[in-house]
Amino acid sequence: ELQTALRIAGAVFFLIAVILGVFRPNLFELSPLKRAIRAYLVVLAAMGIAMLLGIVQTPNKAKSPLEWRTDVEEALQFARDNQKPAILDAGASWCASCRQLEEKTLNDAEVVKALENHVTIHIDMTDFDPAQERLAKLGIQINELPKILFFMPDGRLNPGATLSDYEPPSKFLDRIKESSTYMEQAYDPVGTWLSEKGIFIALLLVFLAGLGVSLTPCVFPMFPIALPALAGIHRGDRSGQLSFSKRLARASAFLGGMVVTYTTLGIVSALLGKGFGSWLQHPIVTWTLVIIFLLLAMSYLKFFNLSLPSGLTSKLGRRGDGLLGLALFGGGIGIIAAPCAGPVVVGILAMISTAGNVALGAIFMVAFSLGLGSLFFALSLFTSMLDRLPRGGPFMERIEIGFAIALTTVAIYYASTVM
Structure with missing residues (x-):
């Protein structure tokens, strides 16, 4: 069967990429040519995973035996x-x-x-x-x-x-x-599920989905950027660290920005109906996501660095309150997370818009955004945990290469839906 052959080929592609050194931790030493070759190996590994998972499939162009009338x-x-x-x-x-x-x-x-x-x-x-x-x-x-x-x-x-x-x-x-x-x-699957399982279970699952998204390649790199600004730590120097109460206020403002961003999205989806979810399937949106995922993958391979402008980082890290700026920063992180949150958010929005309940839409997206921002909130309050975040070195380079492969695989998935 062709699909089985594709899965076998996918396993072979991934093994070839591994054997040729796709996970070799020397990204900072590569010449432009060797970096391009490493990117090719990443694409090869991602294509192998996509074929193994059935994302890449043999086209089904068989003509339907039914007569589908268009009049x-x-x-x-x-x-x-x-x-x-x-x-x-x-x-x-x-x-x-x-x-x-x-x-x-x-x-x-x-x-x-x-x-x-x-x-x-x-x-x-x-x-x-x-x-x-x-x-x-x-x-x-x-x-x-x-x-x-x-x-x-x-x-x-x-x-x-x-x-x-x-x-x-x-x-x-x-x-x-x-x-x-x-x-x-x-049949209302949302109403039935909520009546059987209870809204508390639903909110817990949505919260955990947000927490999971915070660990994805789109969001994880933002921790070293956001946390020093929230805690008042400058260039690793903790002498200027803010008091607990001020860190609490800043972390709350940051989390509030995320909540407003996603809650607005939930309310709009409930008001517009599932047509909003249909719009998200449009090729323009899909190809935009593909480009974003590929750019993120390239950043992990050190073609360029994604970071906030130094002036903005300095401004956010000042000891003054700047709570509005931090709220906007939190909303911006929420937007940055959107590509990796896409499958989860679209699923939640589809559920919300099917129910057509504005209050339910707001509550669900509040739970999701709280999950997404919970690690930022906790780490900014308990700064001793910052020392436990992974640092540079061979291990982190392999993790970043793994993120690049994962992002490229997701890009292939999105591209496959419009090809």
């Missing part, structure tokens, strides 16, 4: 006149989840067989607004992608069978069976 109005009328159930698939070329649905789920042999008696309809919403207006004239409202709608034989839309995200073939088959029974309301 939406006539097809729906035909279904009503002939008392046949209908399914409407709304997708776009820039929507990664749409392509995943069409290639993996709607082309599945069992799904195809289950839909044989349906009138199958597809509308391309790559040009979103005109397609949305076209459907609105039929009384069909679509604000997000992907979207699959089921219609009863009498022409009524079956709201309870609506699908608004990727679903594997096995679950989609269950949805097809259930679509034969009219359901007034769509």
